[in-house]
Amino acid sequence: MMSRRTSIPLRIGKVTVGGGAPIAVQSMTKTDTRNTKTTINQIKELEECGCEIVRMAVPDKEAAEAIPTIKRQISLPLIADIHFDYRLALAALQAGIDGLRLNPGNMGDRKQIAQVVKAAKEREAPIRIGMNAGSLPATFKPQFPMAERMVDMAMEQVKFMESLDFNLIKVSVKAFDVLTTVQAYKMIADKTPYPLHLGITEAGLPRAGAIRSAIGIGILLYQGIGDTIRVSLSAHPCEEVFAAYEILKTLGLRQRGATLVSCPSCGRAEIDVVRLAQEVDKYLEKVAKPIKVAVMGCVVNGPGEAKDADVGIACGKGKGAIFKKGKVIGTVTEEKLLETLITEINSL
Secondary structure (H helix, E strand, O other), X not given: OOOOOOOOOEEEOOEEEOOOOOOEEEXXXXXXXXXXXXXXXXXXXXXXXXXXXXXXXXXXXHHHHOHXXXXXXXXXXXXXXXXXXXXXXXXXXXXXXXXXXXXXXOOOOHHHHHHHHHHHHXXXXXXXXXXXXXXXXXXXXXXXXXXXXHHHHHHHHHHHHHHOOOOOEXXXXXXXXXXXXXXXXXXXXXXXXXXXXXXXXXXXXXHHHHHHHHHHHHHHHHOOOOOEEOOOOOOOHHHHHHHHHHHHHHOOOOOOOOEEEEOOOOOXXXXXXXXXXXXXXXXXXXXXXXXXXXXXXXXXXXXXXXXXXOXXXXXXXXXXXXXXXXXXXXXXXXXXXXXXXXHHHHHO
């Protein structure tokens, strides 16, 4: 059993973060915030696929003014992503945003930050100190390793906010390099009690980015570090949510949605196992219940290798066996394998 780092709990809208609460799954809209219709639609898509906190870019005054319209039509907690201009943070708070993400790498004027902190405190809106390696000023402690530099800058911001009697703080120290990211989070986890938001920034396209994120986020979660996660992919944000839940499910930290067990196929397979597994996986996208489904290519792997699956199929030449919890309950022709398996999935 993994022992999680103890952190101070805070609330972002209706979601509790830290303090032993379930690790929250976060994503970010990839729409033009000023286009309220498309932004609202994407947030609703994210909610349907299991996202629990959503962040959106607020690059200008018009985007900040769109917040009330968006908020009225969604139920997820909404975070404003602010860079460079503190006035946008003030406008977002005035518009009713649930929380802010500020990057100390591009917003360092303490008088300006103090104004934002004062307004956030009045509205009880948490602030994430979101430090990214790519935005770290070149002049900030250049003689030190990147991880240490990120942590030091983030901690300077933490201490400044604390000096203003503000403690609704969440922290992230993300980089593209996995080892740098892991090192930074391990360092800051020992320096502050606030919740930590995990991610590998700009992780890339889904094939490589999901692997990169799973390794970095997975290492930290296994060590008990992390209260919220986002998998940053160059893809639809629902892909990020799916990848995040797969990481959490693999570590036994959250259970949402179906898990597909499928053999890789080999020369023993007498039907197209890969195609069948892909069709089953597509269907399972809309299954929220945490069930395990198996698609096995022959009697060598199934049902024995997948005996703990709630339901599965073991394929043979022109036919396949349907099994539940390792026990065969029937045999059907190849043409009816997918249809029968879906019927059994629905019966669960």
